[in-house]
Amino acid sequence: MSAAISIDEHDDIARVTLRNDAKLNALSFAMWQQLRAGIERLAASPTLRCIHIRGAGEQAFSAGADISEFAEMRSTREQVVRFHEEGVGACLTALLECPVPIVAEIRGACMGGGLEIASACDIRLADETARFGAPVGRLGFPLAFAETQAVYNEVGPAVAAELLLEGRVFTAEEALARGLITRLVPSGMLAREVETTLANVCKSGRWAARSHKRQFRRLMQDPTPVSVTERMEVYGFAETDEYRDGIRRFLARKQGSAGS
Amino acid sequence: MSAAISIDEHDDIARVTLRNDAKLNALSFAMWQQLRAGIERLAASPTLRCIHIRGAGEQAFSAGADISEFAEMRSTREQVVRFHEEGVGACLTALLECPVPIVAEIRGACMGGGLEIASACDIRLADETARFGAPVGRLGFPLAFAETQAVYNEVGPAVAAELLLEGRVFTAEEALARGLITRLVPSGMLAREVETTLANVCKSGRWAARSHKRQFRRLMQDPTPVSVTERMEVYGFAETDEYRDGIRRFLARKQGSAGS
Amino acid sequence: MSAAISIDEHDDIARVTLRNDAKLNALSFAMWQQLRAGIERLAASPTLRCIHIRGAGEQAFSAGADISEFAEMRSTREQVVRFHEEGVGACLTALLECPVPIVAEIRGACMGGGLEIASACDIRLADETARFGAPVGRLGFPLAFAETQAVYNEVGPAVAAELLLEGRVFTAEEALARGLITRLVPSGMLAREVETTLANVCKSGRWAARSHKRQFRRLMQDPTPVSVTERMEVYGFAETDEYRDGIRRFLARKQGSAGS
Numbered sequence: 001m002s003a004a005i006s007i008d009e010h011d012d013i014a015r016v017t018l019r020n021d022a023k024l025n026a027l028s029f030a031m032w033q034q035l036r037a038g039i040e041r042l043a044a045s046p047t048l049r050c051i052h053i054r055g056a057g058e059q060a061f062s063a064g065a066d067i068s069e070f071a072e073m074r075s076t077r078e079q080v081v082r083f084h085e086e087g088v089g090a091c092l093t094a095l096l097e098c099p100v101p102i103v104a105e106i107r108g109a110c111m112g113g114g115l116e117i118a119s120a121c122d123i124r125l126a127d128e129t130a131r132f133g134a135p136v137g138r139l140g141f142p143l144a145f146a147e148t149q150a151v152y153n154e155v156g157p158a159v160a161a162e163l164l165l166e167g168r169v170f171t172a173e174e175a176l177a178r179g180l181i182t183r184l185v186p187s188g189m190l191a192r193e194v195e196t197t198l199a200n201v202c203k204s205g206r207w208a209a210r211s212h213k214r215q216f217r218r219l220m221q222d223p224t225p226v227s228v229t230e231r232m233e234v235y236g237f238a239e240t241d242e243y244r245d246g247i248r249r250f251l252a253r254k255q256g257s258a259g260s
Numbered sequence: 261m262s263a264a265i266s267i268d269e270h271d272d273i274a275r276v277t278l279r280n281d282a283k284l285n286a287l288s289f290a291m292w293q294q295l296r297a298g299i300e301r302l303a304a305s306p307t308l309r310c311i312h313i314r315g316a317g318e319q320a321f322s323a324g325a326d327i328s329e330f331a332e333m334r335s336t337r338e339q340v341v342r343f344h345e346e347g348v349g350a351c352l353t354a355l356l357e358c359p360v361p362i363v364a365e366i367r368g369a370c371m372g373g374g375l376e377i378a379s380a381c382d383i384r385l386a387d388e389t390a391r392f393g394a395p396v397g398r399l400g401f402p403l404a405f406a407e408t409q410a411v412y413n414e415v416g417p418a419v420a421a422e423l424l425l426e427g428r429v430f431t432a433e434e435a436l437a438r439g440l441i442t443r444l445v446p447s448g449m450l451a452r453e454v455e456t457t458l459a460n461v462c463k464s465g466r467w468a469a470r471s472h473k474r475q476f477r478r479l480m481q482d483p484t485p486v487s488v489t490e491r492m493e494v495y496g497f498a499e500t501d502e503y504r505d506g507i508r509r510f511l512a513r514k515q516g517s518a519g520s
Numbered sequence: 521m522s523a524a525i526s527i528d529e530h531d532d533i534a535r536v537t538l539r540n541d542a543k544l545n546a547l548s549f550a551m552w553q554q555l556r557a558g559i560e561r562l563a564a565s566p567t568l569r570c571i572h573i574r575g576a577g578e579q580a581f582s583a584g585a586d587i588s589e590f591a592e593m594r595s596t597r598e599q600v601v602r603f604h605e606e607g608v609g610a611c612l613t614a615l616l617e618c619p620v621p622i623v624a625e626i627r628g629a630c631m632g633g634g635l636e637i638a639s640a641c642d643i644r645l646a647d648e649t650a651r652f653g654a655p656v657g658r659l660g661f662p663l664a665f666a667e668t669q670a671v672y673n674e675v676g677p678a679v680a681a682e683l684l685l686e687g688r689v690f691t692a693e694e695a696l697a698r699g700l701i702t703r704l705v706p707s708g709m710l711a712r713e714v715e716t717t718l719a720n721v722c723k724s725g726r727w728a729a730r731s732h733k734r735q736f737r738r739l740m741q742d743p744t745p746v747s748v749t750e751r752m753e754v755y756g757f758a759e760t761d762e763y764r765d766g767i768r769r770f771l772a773r774k775q776g777s778a779g780s
Contacts, residue, residue: 067514070507077498084495085488101685122681137464140506141497142471145486152479154678158414158442161382164472165361166460178439179698182678200686204657211662212684219672221483224741226665228605235604237661238597246660247590254587327774330767337758344755345748397724400766401757402731405746412739418674418702421642424732425621426720438699481744 003066005034007042012049012202014042014100018117019056024063027113029073031066032087035117039094049202049209051098052194053121054105055114061104061130064112084144088113092150095120097217099210101201105194106130106181111169116143119151122213124181125197127190132175135167153220155180205242263326265294267302272309272462274302274360278377279316284323287373289333291326292347295377299354309469310461311358312454313381314365315374321364321390324372344404348373352410355380357477359470361461365454366390366441371429376403379411382473384441385457387450392435395427413480415440465502523586525554527562532569532722534562534620538637539576544583547633549593551586552607555637559614569722569729571618572714573641574625575634581624581650584632604664608633612670615640617737619730621721625714626650626701631689636663639671642733643717644701647710652695655687673740675700725762 002021007014016038018025042048055061073079095102095117104118106126112134118124134151136143143151143164152160159178162168176184185193201209211234218230237243262281267274276298278285302308315321334343355362355377364378366386372394378384394411396403403411403424412420419438422428436444445453461469471494478490497503522541527534536558538545562568575581594603615622615637624638626646632654638644654671656663663671663684672680679698682688696704705713721729731754738750757763 067511070511074498074507077495080498081492081495085491089491101681122678122685124678137468137472138506139510140465140468140500140502140504142468142475142494145475145491145494148472148475149479149486152476153483156416156439156676157476157480158382158384158439160476161361162442165382165464165469166457167463168460179676179678182682197686200688204685204687205660208657208660208662209685212657212668215662215665215668216672216677216680219669220677221485223483223673223743226669231605231609231665232601234662234665235597235601238594238600240660242660244660246658247594250659251587251590327771330771334758334767337755340758341752341755345751349751397728397732398766399770400725400728400760400762400764402728402735402754405735405751405754408732408735409739409746412736413743416676416699417736417740418642418644418699420736421621422702425642425724425729426717427724428720483743 003028003031005031005038007038009042009048012047013198014048014051016051016053017056018053018062018114020062020066021056023066024060024109025055025057025114026063026066028066028069029083029087032091032113036091036094039091039098042100043094043098045100047206048100049204049206050198051100051102052105052198053102053117054194055107058107060108060114061106061110061118062114063109064114064134084147088116089144089146092116092120092146096150099213101204101209101213103194103197103201105190107190112136113147115163116147116150119154123197123201125183125185125190125194126172126175126181127185127187128172129187130172130175130181131169132163132180133167133169134163135169137164138167205240205246207237207240207242211237263288263291265291265298267298269302269308272307273458274308274311276311276313277316278313278322278374280322280326281316283326284320284369285315285317285374286323286326288326288329289343289347292351292373296351296354299351299358302360303354303358305360307466308360309464309466310458311360311362312365312458313362313377314454315367318367320368320374321366321370321378322374323369324374324394344407348376349404349406352376352380352406356410359473361464361469361473363454363457363461365450367450372396375423376407376410379414382476383457383461385443385445385450385454386432386435386441387445387447388432389447390432390435390441391429392423392440393427393429394423395429397424398427465500465506467497467500467502471497523548523551525551525558527558529562529568532567533718534568534571536571536573537576538573538582538634540582540586541576543586544580544629545575545577545634546583546586548586548589549603549607552611552633556611556614559611559618562620563614563618565620567726568620569724569726570718571620571622572625572718573622573637574714575627578627580628580634581626581630581638582634583629584634584654604667608636609664609666612636612640612666616670619733621724621729621733623714623717623721625710627710632656635683636667636670639674643721645703645705645710645714645717646692646695646701647705647707648692649707650692650695650701651689652683652700653687653689654683655689657684658687725760725766727757727760727762731757
């Protein structure tokens with residue numbers, strides 16, 4: 001199919017590809033629903049260690065909305081509500097609540113819905129061809145609220161204002177300076193950097209990684225000091241095999257050495 | 261008048277000038293009240309698209325408080341309360357709650373109250389002459405709480421500590437590295453960059469821009485996930501002429517092309 | 521003692537040293553408890569103006585946990601709870617709630633618990649030898665929740681993901697670019713920059729500095745607009761001698777000059 005989300009699982013890593021041939025991987029309503037269903041399925045895996053999201057080809061992560069659907073799916077308020085609630089918003093929630101770390105590999109256009117997906121990932125790696133923006137205000141409409149929140153939570157108020165009030169499109173360098181991407185990699189070396197990063201994410205214990213993701217999600221939504229109940233739940237690591245084995249291996253390796 | 265706020269409206273843009281001749285645009289109590297009244301009036305305009313704030317002349321945005329008023333207006337606790345509650349704080353609230361995007365053009369001193377005004381704007385453009393600080397601790401007093409919050413919300417805890425605990429004054433380069441300004445522009449090119457930015461802000465639909473500002477204000481005050489009621493209000497864009505016209509024009513332009 | 525926290529008070533400044541000889545100042549349970557007790561004592565001083573924390577020697581701020589204690593103190597869930605609740609977490613709370621500004625001087629390893637202590641300080645100065653990380657996930661466990669919160673609050677979600685999901689260790693340059701340190705100083709000049717910074721922090725009124733710290737703590741935990749009650753408490757500065765004297769000296773110095 002020329003427009004679809006594909007997912008390949010291999011060992012610890014699931015590979016998710018955004019594909020919409022000849023449209024710079026623009027996102028159709030069906031693709032938002034497929035991506036949500038795929039992420040929800042992966043989230044339920046007890047063994048998965050990392051999810052890798054990229055756009056098909058070398059031209060784009062995703063250029064945003066598939067405009068061929070505007071007339072039919074986004075003309076009335078009822079359609080708009082359905083598009084955003086059942087399509088985009090539900091998919092972003094699935095990404096944000098996914099207990100498995102997600103790494104985005106970004107080349108070329110990362111616009112609108114593409115930027116929203118990237119913002120809902122944990123780690124964003126880009127090369128020099130990447131471009132980031134969401135100038136929907138110029139088309140006469142705001143970003144839907146849950147979508148603004150996904151972007152705002154990663155970049156803060158000043159960069160959100162540049163993106164949405166000014167309609168600015170950032171180069172990869174500009175995105176790096178603003179903390180919109182995690183790291184910028186020279187063209188030609190991005191694929192290798194992504195594989196190294198995935199391998200490093202996979203070195204983490206599954207219990208540890210899932211705990212870190214739950215902790216981050218709480219801290220993003222609620223800045224009050226964590227309660228004793230919340231802290232106690234995290235201490236559950238002490239009863240996992242991953243902890244016992246990890247410490248045993250670590251101590252064996254360090255035996256006789258000083259410091260940690 | 262040599263110390264006053266002036267406001268000129270022209271087409272979509274209101275131009276606000278902070279002026280206190282021979283005092284680097286230091287802010288008197290009367291100026292805080294004038295600025296508040298002016299912003300509240302502009303906020304009520306249904307057609308305005310952008311507000312531009314700058315200091316008169318080329319020497320300063322604003323050097324802070326007009327010290328000639330200290331003895332008379334800030335000696336007793338009662339005076340201090342009135343100065344901050346009815347002057348500075350009420351004005352910052354008007355800026356922060358203004359539904360129209362605000363762009364600050366910053367040259368020279370941007371200190372104390374000047375920094376607070378800049379922090380309450382959406383976009384801060386500065387040239388290499390700009391200096392930023394609020395070393396009031398050295399005078400023996402803290403920033404008033406609402407004023408600290410306006411600055412803290414833009415820069416975060418680490419930069420707030422540099423500004424207020426250390427009393428550090430930042431160069432324009434240092435301010436850029438800390439995200440305290442949006443962009444740094446070579447001297448001599450600032451006025452043009454400001455006009456380009458204002459023009460870009462004006463390209464946004466009014467409904468879209470006001471929705472984005474309301475969204476940002478909510479997200480700054482409340483990090484919990486947006487509710488369905490809040491999301492539904494934003495979908496109101498679907499029934500505006502700006503949306504229908506914007507999409508129609510966009511689709512006409514794109515007809516026959518792929519991607520968005 | 522070769523593993524201990526030492527504290528020297530001299531005039532306005534308390535000097536705290538993390539020492540664990542031959543272990544890169546790794547932190548034992550006893551050291552966490554000593555540091556907590558020391559900070560709580562300093563917090564009660566009405567006259568102290570600044571706290572300076574560094575690692576003993578030139579090799580490290582702190583390399584993290586003292587691994588020789590793992591078997592005995594962190595094997596069972598009960599031990600883990602005690603270690604984190606009565607050791608690390610209680611100490612971080614003491615640092616975060618300390619009303620006196622804290623400056624960290626960072627060379628070499630600043631890992632795990634060392635990174636957590638640094639994150640709970642107000643100002644972090646480092647030289648080019650500094651390294652920052654907390655790759656505990658690779659040992660099979662997550663950071664305890666209160667410890668994650670201390671780090672997350674300073675660096676935000678994207679950098680927290682690099683540190684904890686990827687297990688990345690940052691150079692001083694990388695830490696600076698991510699806002700993890702306040703300033704990076706060339707090797708050989710760090711001690712002098714720290715003394716200048718301490719002197720600048722000491723220039724602030726005690727009432728002002730303590731108010732700023734309380735304000736920051738509130739803003740970190742609660743983003744809602746500050747209430748009138750909270751604002752009124754801060755206006756208490758108007759009745760302090762520090763305010764009256766500071767303004768009097770300032771006005772005397774400025775007499776005849778324009779601006780502030």
